[in-house]
Amino acid sequence: MKVEYKLFTVLAVFCLGVGIWYGIWTEWKEPVGAVGLFLTFGLCAMIGGFIWWTSRKLGARPDDDLDGEISDVEGDYGFFSPHSWWPLFLAASGALVFLGLAVGWWLVILGMPLLAISTVGWVFEYFRGENAI
Structure with missing residues (x-):
């Protein structure tokens, strides 16, 4: 560090x-x-x-x-879902909410439930079915 x-x-x-x-x-x-x-x-x-x-x-x-090799740092960085659509929905609903701050509060009110649903969907994506913990 x-x-x-x-x-x-x-x-x-x-x-x-x-x-x-x-x-x-x-x-x-x-x-x-x-x-x-x-x-x-x-x-x-x-x-x-x-x-x-x-x-x-x-x-x-x-x-x-200073004499270290690149292979000294290799390892598992975590699991990243390759086929998840939730980040797209989260970005679209977040853009809708932030657009509502400029356009009008009615758009914020419309976008907040979509933002909440897409956030929960992304967080709990692998907590359903046979992959549930």
């Missing part, structure tokens, strides 16, 4: 420097940009600190070995 916490540390330092530069450039009269950059600094620092703290407890991964 050395790469991850170093990446977030560099991003945090960059956002802090740009936030200070932005504040000086605008003479602190436009606070939204500087506050946004300082909040981004805080978020990157928290994530980098958490990853650093976790990496101390876990030790080195195969990714951290």
Whole structure:
């Protein structure tokens, strides 16, 4: 995890420097940009600190070995359904709900039950029939 916490540390330092530069450039009269950059600094620092703290407890991964091979990282990444239609229905109903935020609340009300049904269908896709747990 050395790469991850170093990446977030560099991003945090960059956002802090740009936030200070932005504040000086605008003479602190436009606070939204500087506050946004300082909040981004805080978020990157928290994530980098958490990853650093976790990496101390876990030790080195195969990714951290400079002489490591690609085969050191291979393994099972999980099960992904090859023939599922639920993600398509979930995306369509989600698009309908978000379109309703721009068009009108009646479309949100129409899309919410479809979004709930497609979410439940995708989550519990393999909990029916002979594949049930």
